[in-house]
Amino acid sequence: MFISFEGLDGSGKTTQAQLLAETLRSHGRDVLFLREPGGTEISERIREILLDKKHLHMTQISEILLFSAARAQLISEVIRPALEKNCFVICDRYADSTTAYQGFGRGLNLETVRAINAAATGGLWPEKTIFLDVPISELISRREKSGLPLDRMESGGLEFFERIRQGYLHLCKEEPRRIVRIDGMRSVDALRQEIWSVLASTFTS
Ligand SMILES: Nc1ncnc2c1ncn2[C@@H]1O[C@H](COP(=O)(O)OP(=O)(O)O)[C@@H](O)[C@H]1O
Ligand SMILES: [Mg+2]
Incomplete structure (x- = not known):
């Protein structure tokens, strides 16, 4: 079973993806939790290049x-090796991020983005994708509370973020069976429960 979490930075993806991994492990499942970009030696080096503010x-x-x-x-x-061993794979971001950020956010041609995603994934898509939707104003206030500086990807400005959010909403309409929009403005625990109930129906079907 392959599950991904999507949304803007600060929307709660890592929090919820980790909670889901813990819950699955407590049910005795093997779980692989991955963050994108990263997860292999080559991918981690690429991540450093992508997030570096010098670039x-x-x-x-x-x-x-x-x-x-x-x-x-x-x-x-x-x-792929983990899925072949029947492991649960939870990805903190996957190819929908590319469509939302590079396609809708940066304005790259959507057909080009689709072709690149198809080549990179080899057609492997999650069974379910949780899109945590949080208004941009809330994301800014969460960021201010955290006191962390912005990385290169996060320095794009308000309109950039709004376009990305609209991109995610577009993807939800395009693929309603796979991508589930969750209102991310609730408590961590309320979200954990809702995500679990959305996924439970996938696990048993
Ligand atoms: N449901 C929530 N309500 C309020 N704050 C939250 C919620 N979930 C996460 N946060 C806080 O928001 C910040 C970003 O959460 P995080 O899970 O790292 O998001 P992401 O991985 O999407 O960037 C963290 O400081 C986290 O504690
Ligand atoms: Mg995160």
Whole structure:
């Protein structure tokens, strides 16, 4: 079973993905928890390049190809072998991030993005994707509370984030069976329960 979490930074993906991994483990399941980009030696090195604030001149096509290269490596070295062993794979971001950020956010041609995603994933998509939807104003206040500086990807401005959010909403409409929008404005525990009930029906079907 392959599950991904999507949404803007600060929407609660890592929190909920980790809680889901813990819950599954407490039910005796093997779980592999992965963050994107990363998860292999090559992919982690690509991650450093992508998030480095020195690289503001990175071209859009370089950016999408680097994300996709990191993902292709992760799929081949880690995700496919784990799925073959019936492991639960939980990804903190996957190829929908590319569509939302590079396609809708940066404005790359959506057909090009689709083709690159198809090549990088080899057609491997999660059974369920949880999109945690949180208004941009709330994301900004969470970020201010955390006191963390912005990385290169997060320095794109408010309109950039709003386009990404609209991109995610578009994907939810396009693939309603796979991508589930969850209102991320509730408590961590309320979200954990809702996500569990959404996924429980997938586990048993
Ligand atoms: N449901 C929630 N309500 C309020 N704050 C939350 C919630 N979930 C997570 N947070 C806080 O928001 C910040 C971002 O959460 P995180 O899980 O790291 O998001 P992401 O991985 O999507 O960037 C963290 O400081 C976290 O404690
Ligand atoms: Mg995170």
